[in-house]
Amino acid sequence: MEQTGRWLITGGAGFIGSNFLHLLFAEGPRPEKAVTLDKLAYAGRRENLVGLPNGETHQFVQGEIGDQPLVGRLLRENRIEGVIHFAAETHVDRSIESAQPFVETNVVGSWRLLESAWGYWRELPGEEKERFRFLHVSTDEVYGSLGAGEDPTPEGAPYDPSSPYAASKAASDHFVRAYARTFGFPALVTHCSNNYGPRQFPEKMIPLMILNLLEEKPLPIYGDGSNRRDWIYVEDHCRALREVLLRGRPGETYHIGSGAGCSNRELVERLCDLMGELRPLPPGRSYRERIAYVADRPGHDFRYAVDSSKIRHELGWKPRETLEDGLLRTIAWYRENREWCEAIRQDGFARERLGLLRG
Template identity: 50%
Template sequence: MSTNFLVTGGAGFIGSALCRHLCTNVKYQVTNLDKLTYAGNLQSLRGVEKLSNYRFVQADICDGIAVSNVLFENNIDIVIHLAAESHVDRSIDGPQNFIETNVVGTFRLLNASLNYWRQLGAEQQKTFRFHHVSTDEVFGDLPFDKGIFTEATAYAPSSPYSASKAASDHLVRAWFHTYGLPVVISNSSNNFGPFHFPEKLIPLTILNALEEKLLPVYGTGANVRDWLFVEDHARALEVIATKGNVGESFNVGGSSERTNLDVVKSICDTLDRYRPRMNGESYRDLISFVADRPGHDRRYAIDTTKIHRELGWAPRETFESGLDRTVVWYLQNEQWWRPIRRHLYAGQRLGEATP
């Protein structure tokens, strides 16, 4: 018997990695629901688009009727909810879209899922899951020299983005406690890997370097993030959705803390090996420090003890091996990133995006 997944935001960075991963299992049927906003890219799904166990539906999670139709038409067993506005800089400049998508959209998706779940047979009700995918940014930040986020860490979001994700996390828990909807929640650290939208730190740095542009780093570059290779995250999402206990949350991280400056330097060093500059100098010479952004969290660090202990998950890639794979992918897949890059530089502020 097959398991029918609904992945919201499946044309985004993490969502497309999850769809590609799930589709390798012939016992899974995968429906990808995505609005196709600026960060959604069906080119990221070329490898699965013709598979018999994959289907794409263009729809908005804020459209409760459309979501309901998808749930019933595909007899969904597991919802993995990734659709979200996710770029902190964009949330600072225009928070309204983040409230509408991340808060209102999650509310509409929860209501549609609850109505659907209530109409299932008793056995399918027991196995149905609503897996809400969130971020470690809901916990705020940590001192540079101590502390780690656990599943019990109090919420203290700093940006409009993280506040909107915190609100959606609370809604999901409320739908579990009040209505009994069987939910699980995961909070992950910073992801990286192939198909990453070029406004984020790692792909932005790679592509700026290839084009001999400055490599912007906020402040002194001392801010610390825990980095998780996206394919490892996709594996974690599958195991949480299928094996995680109802009503619980799981932290997912790569145990790879790096300062932003160290990340940029590592990218430069990797490019120095694979694509040396014509002038013989290091890409490090392109690093440029810029004014820090408002409310910039100091440090994120994830405790992954629970997911290791209860579900047996652990990352397979180190930061170094994952970065090597990522840089090589961007070098070999200009046809994917070049049109996006061209659009971002078409007179838009995004061409100057920073980490």
């Protein structure tokens, strides 16, 4: 298998970061060295790294992105050629409850990481300096809400964040672009639509619904369920990031979206119907009976969708998974990994209130 790069992956024990690592080691190009830096907060878990190589090829380090002495040491000791920055607080509901962790991690932490990487990059000799990349993984939520008939958001659209989470990610995006424009720092920014798939923390919408279906619990949907999202299977997102990292143009922004948009109500109904095929109920019964509409959350954006034509044309990326196939794979993973979910509950996750979804 082709080998390339010495990467520092922040938040690599989280949902998207761990899937990115598994994809690289399974499909290639296999990293010469991957260093995972994760503070192992509630959503970052060592179990997500099971199956990855140990030792010289992959190293796990527990620590914070804002610890500049630690980050600087990891960059220099491992001769890192690129940083892939996943580490972030991501759950909108939690940001509404308290914005402080989002400011500390997504804004201040990201800036400190950026400072560390910039300082390291300035020291590199010519060829190594040219090869270095800083890939900042962001979200479509920084753009705010689209109307029902509006075109998907293009790169360069103005920011209009609605939640403290989206505002914190917008701030970190601005810092990354400022360093690229002011200092020539070789940074790239990606904005992706809603991810789903294996290892996603169970407070997010799709794993929450799957687990509630398996455990015969209600299926809570905010408002009337008409809010729309573009859903992308996490491996498709990770393949896009791989292409941006290896072939993207420094200073550029790339949107990553599947075009598989649907309302929250339609999504939950699909999950109900797929579960009905996998685990049929008695005649006359339907999993849809468990759908329960609950009070909407404050500032709930109606619709997100991004125009991903640039990455498709420039880098030849396109999603492989249809929404139905991706949902089937995700249901299968959660059915087969109930111990993973139970371990989270044992850590104190089991919050039973109905409002734990990301829309």
